[in-house]
Amino acid sequence: MKEEKKSIALFTDCLCFESFFSAGLLKAIGSDWYFTSESKIFFPFRKILSNSLSISFKRLDYTSYSNTLFGKSTLYETIQEETKATIRELLASDIYSGEIKDFSDDHRLNREKANHFLTVHYFPYVYRFIEIKNMLIHLESKNSKIILLNSPITAFTSNIENLNIGNYRMIFSNFFGIKNREHYFYDYTHVMKPYFRSRRIFYLKEILKTISLITYSVSFRGSKGNKKEQNCLGIEMLQRKINPKGTNDLFFVDNEQLQDSDCCIIEESIYTSYYKKDSYDVINSRDFSRLKFFNYKALIGQRREGQINKEYQTYFLLKIINFSSFFKKILCFSLYLLYSSPNKRLNSFLLEKFEFDSYIWSEIYKKFNISVVWTMLDGGYQQVSKSQAIERNDGVYCGSHWSNYPMILVFNYKPYDIMFSWSEHFENLFLSEFSHSEFHHIGYTSSDYFEYHKATAAKLRDEYPGKLIITFNDNIFHNDIAISESHYDDFYSLAIRAIEENEDIVVFIKPKRVSLFHEKIESFKKLQVYLDSGKARLFSPENERSKITPAELAMASDLVIGLGTSTTTLESFISGTPAINLDLCKFPNNEFCVKGMNKVVFDDSNKIIDLINEFQTTTKESMHKRQEEYYKILDPFLDRKSGYRVAKKLKNILNRKSNLDTLQS
Known part of the structure; x- marks a missing residue:
């Protein structure tokens, strides 16, 4: 008796005409399909195929990862941990490691920080692959194949053993819209937006974003108590408002350990251009130095409201950075639009962007004598660019965290030179992801109010x-x-x-x-x-x-x-x-x-x-x-004095003659 041939299970990141026909017509109509996203123009075709040829199509939208046990942990934790490990393998592979090392050496960049910058950008591609792979294992699908969009990690995934992986090029489906899953955080947030975007479109947007820097200016007002050449602590303002009666970025400045004249408040239009008068009333009477990095629209608004007045000196950004460097970088970025294989060029483009972003901030920090930067920003590539920027000036990047993380995700990475963690528990969590030069335990950071x-x-x-x-x-x-x-x-x-x-x-x-x-x-x-x-x-x-x-x-x-x-x-x-x-x-x-x-x-x-x-x-x-x-595992002090400990240590860091020498000793 002839044994009935079992159908193959095809797992894809997007059900579309391109992925469907990439499997081959006979295999495509004789297989069970599992998919995360779907092309909007393929949807009617799917209905026809399902009804006329009885092809099984199943959207992978019915599993709660935190409810699903997967070995000794949950599917959620497994996917997150494996995503981090796979990104590390990707960056250490022969495909990228040599280029990262050479570029970092040539431009005197911190290689670990460069890897951190790249990690955020590679996350969407690696995460989707790991998610589908683990769903395949969870569903115990033996005879299966993964079909992924051709992406910057294709060369890496094609060499993975014991997995049948194919790729397709999306030619037109993305122009008609991609339908993502409901109730999946990563699908509809900014995290996965680059996934189906053309790399040339990404390059073009980054070029336009860089060109838009000609509309940016830096407004600065010095502290009355700060000598002109005295180094200061830059404090990034990130909360939606300045509110002493709630969580606020300045929780450590109201004690005798740190003088107002030691500090420079840094505002960026992306975070603080919507501050109301009540926020500014909190700090206008203080003797902080003030630095505002605003686009033209935000600058006009601040002048209209009197928040940037004659006490401020305003510089166009292109007067602070070298104009020829700016022009050369625009030309360098523009060449990436012409390459025939844009996916293969993403890594070098990102390294160029990392170097330029850090250069801009290093020039700003240098001009206004900021030698130490304090931030509480969660994740994002901007954070590591600034960390590299202050290192270029032999300064240090410091910060803590607002949240009790049960595990560290990619977007919780903290590229601090000096990490102010709540406790040893968090030190161990963060140290597994980034090798901070110093750790200081300070306790919970939002108890001052x-x-x-x-x-x-x-x-x-x-x-x-x-x-x-x-x-x-x-x-x-x-x-x-x-x-x-x-x-x-x-x-x-x-x-x-x-x-x-x-x-x-x-x-x-x-x-x-x-x-x-x-x-x-x-x-x-x-x-x-x-x-x-x-x-x-x-x-x-x-x-x-x-x-x-x-x-x-x-x-x-x-x-x-x-x-x-x-x-x-x-x-x-x-x-x-x-x-x-x-x-x-x-x-x-x-x-x-x-x-x-x-x-x-x-x-x-x-x-x-x-x-x-x-x-x-x-x-x-x-x-x-x-x-x-x-x-006490989370906060060994439980005394509401984290602000005092932060201020005391930051003052000590400011007084060091050479921050990096001290860190490396």
Whole structure:
């Protein structure tokens, strides 16, 4: 009897005419297709093929990565870790390593920082490949083939053993639009946008962006207490507003360790051109030096509002950087539009861009005597360009982090020369991704504003005498991140259950994204009833600039519960309130998650209900004391003095005669 031939499974990053016919007509119509994205003009054709030839097409949009166990961890953690490892292999391969080394040596660049810059740009291509590969393994598809868009990593993936990988060129489908998956964070955010974009279009956009620098200017006002040749600390302003009563970029400047004249506030139009008067009122009375790197539109707006006045000197950017270098770089970039194989030229283009971006900032830092830069920017290639820039001037790049990361993702990389981590726990996490020259432990960085909210928190607490107040801080969810929709549902089911099982409980709800909560509340009819009756209370201001802080709600509460391994739970604990994490995406490699399991981290709602019931026989203070050893993993100090430690160390760094000599010794 003749054995029936099994159909092959084809996994592709985009179901389109080009990928479909690249498999060969007979194989294409005789296979099962799995795809992430789809060409909009292929969609009607898919319907015809499915109905007339019974071809199976399955969009890979039904799996929650954080809900799916994959070996000892989840599919989410596996994809993220393997993506990082594969990018490292790519950059160390014979395809790129020689070029990176030669370019870095020729231009006296830090090779590790160059690799970091390249990592962000290669991420979309590597991530999509690793995602599809692991979905193939998860679905236990034996007779299968991966069909990927021809990309800058094609030469690398084609040499991978034990995988059947084919490629296709997208000729016209992308001009008619690509439909991405819903509920997948990476699909619809800026992270994956370059994936289907023509490399020539990318080159053209970067060239136009570079040409637009002719519209940029730098406005500078020196500190009255700063001598002309005195080096200073540049502080990047990144938050949406300057607010001493909330998380703010200047959390470390209000103490005797650091003088105003030591500091230069750096504003860029991309971050701060929308500052309102209330933000500027906070710093206008201070004696900081001020540097504003603005495009022409932002400059005009600032002059109209009086924020750039006669005290400022304004320079066109092309007067600070060498005009001939600028012109030569434009010509250099333009040549990439003419190459016949633009994918193969991406690496050299990115290296040229990295060198030029860092050159621009090194000239700005040099002109205004900035020898140390402090930033809290999360990820992005701009960060590493500035890190390279200050190194070119023999200065150092410093910073910390706002968040409690359960694991380090590519876009959490910190290319700091000197890393101010909260604790040894985070030092170990970050050190695995970038070899910082120095580490200093400072504790949690967003606790300086607690004092402003004690009175309002006490007033809120007094509104509920005799009640046990539990604050629920939720999170956003997607199928491809650490929080899934089912986690979100379980979180609010826990809130409903807590109210049902104890008549003395009042629940405060603080959504991370208010619009998402309002979308989901329709599926929680009971919770809506409790909101209407006052047993639950929603804190969701219409104006994002006036939102209530986590610490304020925590100080008014008896217990705080966060969804995921949450930064807000640590902040709540430091404010004096017991706090726990409902973490259903287990992180077996995270010290805090492992040691704190069933103490401050829970993966079982029943155990949280048991803990809530303990409040009948214990006090808020005793429960807080019981949790202390676990939160000390994240912040060994728990004293709200991170700003003091940062300021003291930065002053010490400023006083060094040679920053790099000290770092390398």
